[in-house]
Amino acid sequence: MQRASRLKRELQLLTTEPPPGITCWQNGNHINELRAQILGCANTPYEKGIFDLEVVVPERYPFEPPKMRFLTPIYHPNIDSAGRICLDVLRLPPKGAWRPSLNIAALLTSIQILMNEPNPDDPLMADISSEYKYNKQAFLKNARQWTEKYASQTTMPLEINEENHKSGTDLPKDSSVSQKRKGSNISGLSKKSRLET
Amino acid sequence: MESSDANNKGNINPSEAQRRSQLDRLDREEAFYHFVNNLSEEDYRLMRDNNLLGTPGEITEEELLRRLQQIKEGPPPQHVEDNRGAESTEDVSNGDSIIDWLNSVRQTGNTTRSGQRGNQSWRAVSRTNPNSGDFRFSLEINVNRNNGNPSTETEGEPSVEPPTGEDLENNQSDTETSRSASPPVLRQSSSPPVARQPDSEMSYAEELNEDISLQRGQRRSRSRSPEQRRTRARTDRSRSPLSPVSESPRRIHHNTSSQTPDVPLVGEAEGSSRTRQHMVIRQHAANSEMPTENTVLFSTSEARPVPQAAGSSETSGSAEPAAPGQRPPTIVLDLQVRRVRPGEYRQRDSIANRTRSRSQTPNNTVTYESERGGFRRTFSRSERAGVRTYVSTIRIPIRRILNTGLSETTSVAIQTMLRQIMTGFGELSYFMYSDSDADPGGSAPNPNVEMAEAQAGGGSGNSHSSHEGTEAGSGEAYEGSQEGGPTAGPRREGRNARGSVTFEESGSLPFLSLAQFFLLNEEDDDQPRGLTKEQIDNLAMRNFGESDALKTCSVCITEYTEGNKLRKLPCSHEYHVHCIDRWLSENSTCPICRRAVLASANRESVV
Numbered sequence: 001m002q003r004a005s006r007l008k009r010e011l012q013l014l015t016t017e018p019p020p021g022i023t024c025w026q027n028g029n030h031i032n033e034l035r036a037q038i039l040g041c042a043n044t045p046y047e048k049g050i051f052d053l054e055v056v057v058p059e060r061y062p063f064e065p066p067k068m069r070f071l072t073p074i075y076h077p078n079i080d081s082a083g084r085i086c087l088d089v090l091r092l093p094p095k096g097a098w099r100p101s102l103n104i105a106a107l108l109t110s111i112q113i114l115m116n117e118p119n120p121d122d123p124l125m126a127d128i129s130s131e132y133k134y135n136k137q138a139f140l141k142n143a144r145q146w147t148e149k150y151a152s153q154t155t156m157p158l159e160i161n162e163e164n165h166k167s168g169t170d171l172p173k174d175s176s177v178s179q180k181r182k183g184s185n186i187s188g189l190s191k192k193s194r195l196e197t
Numbered sequence: 198m199e200s201s202d203a204n205n206k207g208n209i210n211p212s213e214a215q216r217r218s219q220l221d222r223l224d225r226e227e228a229f230y231h232f233v234n235n236l237s238e239e240d241y242r243l244m245r246d247n248n249l250l251g252t253p254g255e256i257t258e259e260e261l262l263r264r265l266q267q268i269k270e271g272p273p274p275q276h277v278e279d280n281r282g283a284e285s286t287e288d289v290s291n292g293d294s295i296i297d298w299l300n301s302v303r304q305t306g307n308t309t310r311s312g313q314r315g316n317q318s319w320r321a322v323s324r325t326n327p328n329s330g331d332f333r334f335s336l337e338i339n340v341n342r343n344n345g346n347p348s349t350e351t352e353g354e355p356s357v358e359p360p361t362g363e364d365l366e367n368n369q370s371d372t373e374t375s376r377s378a379s380p381p382v383l384r385q386s387s388s389p390p391v392a393r394q395p396d397s398e399m400s401y402a403e404e405l406n407e408d409i410s411l412q413r414g415q416r417r418s419r420s421r422s423p424e425q426r427r428t429r430a431r432t433d434r435s436r437s438p439l440s441p442v443s444e445s446p447r448r449i450h451h452n453t454s455s456q457t458p459d460v461p462l463v464g465e466a467e468g469s470s471r472t473r474q475h476m477v478i479r480q481h482a483a484n485s486e487m488p489t490e491n492t493v494l495f496s497t498s499e500a501r502p503v504p505q506a507a508g509s510s511e512t513s514g515s516a517e518p519a520a521p522g523q524r525p526p527t528i529v530l531d532l533q534v535r536r537v538r539p540g541e542y543r544q545r546d547s548i549a550n551r552t553r554s555r556s557q558t559p560n561n562t563v564t565y566e567s568e569r570g571g572f573r574r575t576f577s578r579s580e581r582a583g584v585r586t587y588v589s590t591i592r593i594p595i596r597r598i599l600n601t602g603l604s605e606t607t608s609v610a611i612q613t614m615l616r617q618i619m620t621g622f623g624e625l626s627y628f629m630y631s632d633s634d635a636d637p638g639g640s641a642p643n644p645n646v647e648m649a650e651a652q653a654g655g656g657s658g659n660s661h662s663s664h665e666g667t668e669a670g671s672g673e674a675y676e677g678s679q680e681g682g683p684t685a686g687p688r689r690e691g692r693n694a695r696g697s698v699t700f701e702e703s704g705s706l707p708f709l710s711l712a713q714f715f716l717l718n719e720e721d722d723d724q725p726r727g728l729t730k731e732q733i734d735n736l737a738m739r740n741f742g743e744s745d746a747l748k749t750c751s752v753c754i755t756e757y758t759e760g761n762k763l764r765k766l767p768c769s770h771e772y773h774v775h776c777i778d779r780w781l782s783e784n785s786t787c788p789i790c791r792r793a794v795l796a797s798a799n800r801e802s803v804v
Contacts, residue, residue, distance in 0.1 A: 005226045005227065005230075005753065006755075008223065009754045029215060062753075063779055063783065099787075099788040099791060101752065
């Protein structure tokens with residue numbers, strides 16, 4: 001595959017001219033594992049949040065899309081508790097819309113756009129989706145709370161745990177929601193925050 | 198890469214090694230591109246079609262060069278007549294790669310593949326005509342036994358001896374011993390391409406030729422001497438270098454073929470004529486006009502006169518009193534997918550349709566017919582001059598295939614066909630089993646045959662397992678497969694077949710892998726379908742010249758350099774040849790604009 005050489009170029013581009021609000025770097029020295037951060041855009045419930053993503057580049061890249069996953073919990077109709085993202089460009093045709101002329105920067109930008117404009121008609125999280133559709137205020141509130149709780153890191157990524165207990169106490173609803181979620185890292189987080197409260 | 202460099206600095210030795218290997222790989226990748234760019238178009242195609250290019254970064258440039266030379270110098274496969282120029286190759290490699298090969302076949306082209314595993318050798322050939330959508334796939338498996346074993350001799354001259362239980366047992370043990378003693382050789386061969394007619398109707402004809410004479414011969418050695426003869430005759434005609442001759446001197450005596458005792462392998466050409474089991478699966482696909490999608494095409498013995506006739510004639514010619522030799526079991530699968538003129542088979546069909554279960558005296562033909570949810574299948578057995586021919590005809594609605602467009606035809610068709618083969622085998626064995634049931638000798642229990650459950654065939658209904666009793670060479674094989682047989686039928690609607698495999702070395706049999714292959718691809722229906730190599734080759738290609746504005750291939754994000762070969766899609770987007778070919782082999786749309794590359798693919802690839 002063209003993976004290695006292409007990745008090299010992509011990383012160069014991502015370093016030199018990253019899309020606004022997006023950073024991406026190699027995770028350790030694993031050539032096929034990247035980490036990315038997306039900043040929540042203004043005027044969205046994710047504003048000021050920093051969302052970490054894991055990017056795994058498959059062997060067959062770019063003929064297969066990279067696998068992207070949120071590491072930071074996010075309250076979003078199209079992103080599930082394990083951080084999986086429901087987005088067409090992340091999947092191969094004919095169901096998906098991935099094509100080799102896309103790249104990691106483009107995907108991250110697409111995800112950023114998805115964050116700004118959820119697609120409740122293709123929901124991954126049914127509850128959140130209906131809330132988004134029929135009770136927007138509640139959705140915005142919850143999303144904002146989650147952002148504060150999990151994504152408002154001022155330090156480095158992956159130290160979310162430290163951030164958690166700041167806001168853990170006053171969010172009873174959140175913790176009940178997070179209890180339902182099954183994503184490994186998230187449930188770990190929520191357990192921890194619950195313990196600490 | 199600054200960031201990565203920075204990251205890596207902190208890491209110490211183990212990661213250092215890893216990093217170095219990554220760098221090596223990068224170097225090799227660059228070398229790969231360099232190499233590909235310098236290939237002539239012909240060479241490139243040659244290597245691509247033979248899957249010699251591999252994955253960039255995996256092999257060194259020297260290795261690529263070596264492969265290229267090898268393929269150029271290497272003799273083309275003799276038996277494959279290539280209708281479309283030098284695209285067929287013989288790649289003698291490990292039998293394990295049949296899966297890979299199949300995967301590549303799905304993208305089609307003309308390929309030949311053969312391999313050896315233990316005492317089995319296989320050879321597979323596929324041929325595709327992108328224009329008509331015709332497809333032909335054949336697979337031949339040979340199992341070679343050593344005759345050098347003293348035990349082999351147990352099989353006395355059948356003509357002389359009355360068929361006793363002992364005899365049978367002896368034979369069985371014989372088989373076993375020989376098997377264990379010598380590595381079997383599998384071989385696959387191709388058969389001549391079918392006539393292609395650009396018609397609206399698609400019919401799939403599948404012929405399964407399986408030589409099972411061995412088992413039968415053993416079982417009914419008394420009556421069956423002619424069959425054994427045949428084996429010998431075969432030997433003469435086709436010797437493949439693959440299988441060493443290992444026939445016991447004793448036997449050779451008796452055989453006509455003693456002059457050419459060396460190779461007990463069946464040539465492909467002969468494969469058809471020697472068919473013991475003949476399975477014909479035909480799909481009559483209806484176009485929009487044709488409401489008859491579900492109807493069954495029957496090819497009874499009349500429908501397929503050639504193989505039968507050949508078989509019988511051979512038998513008679515080669516029939517000699519003496520030799521009961523073990524004949525190397527050969528399985529020949531022959532798939533043909535082609536278009537048929539509307540009505541071509543109709544008449545015959547309708548006649549055959551009437552036959553519910555009849556017995557024809559002259560041919561000794563028995564026909565069974567069954568219908569299950571859209572599938573109709575017929576079995577007919579005919580016996581002539583001591584040779585039995587089994588014909589199974591299965592008709593499947595092909596609407597789905599038609600709907601998905603020409604470009605998809607092949608891969609879907611292959612899957613269907615192979616599925617049919619596999620399930621068909623189970624059923625055939627069943628059929629034969631019941632047939633042999635009447636034969637007292639046939640029911641002798643054979644300890645030797647292991648019933649191998651298909652690995653793929655877990656409890657779930659989804660699993661396919663292929664069954665071939667062929668190799669076992671003993672009546673017991675059929676017993677084993679009997680279980681599989683009945684189940685295969687009902688499951689067929691779901692396209693799942695479940696059966697038991699009777700190959701002793703089931704694990705090493707390509708067929709099992711085949712079963713797995715289809716299992717794996719069961720959900721493939723929504724997987725992207727690519728273009729065939731021919732379709733890809735039809736796209737415009739040019740060399741990047743100095744005068745061109747600086748451009749970048751959006752697949753590899755590398756700027757074109759002079760001498761690069763570019764392919765231009767109908768939408769005018771250009772890519773490196775090696776980049777876009779790979780994408781198009783699995784997808785049918787332009788990576789930039791997502792427009793369908795093929796007109797025929799338009800329907801499905803609407804964005």
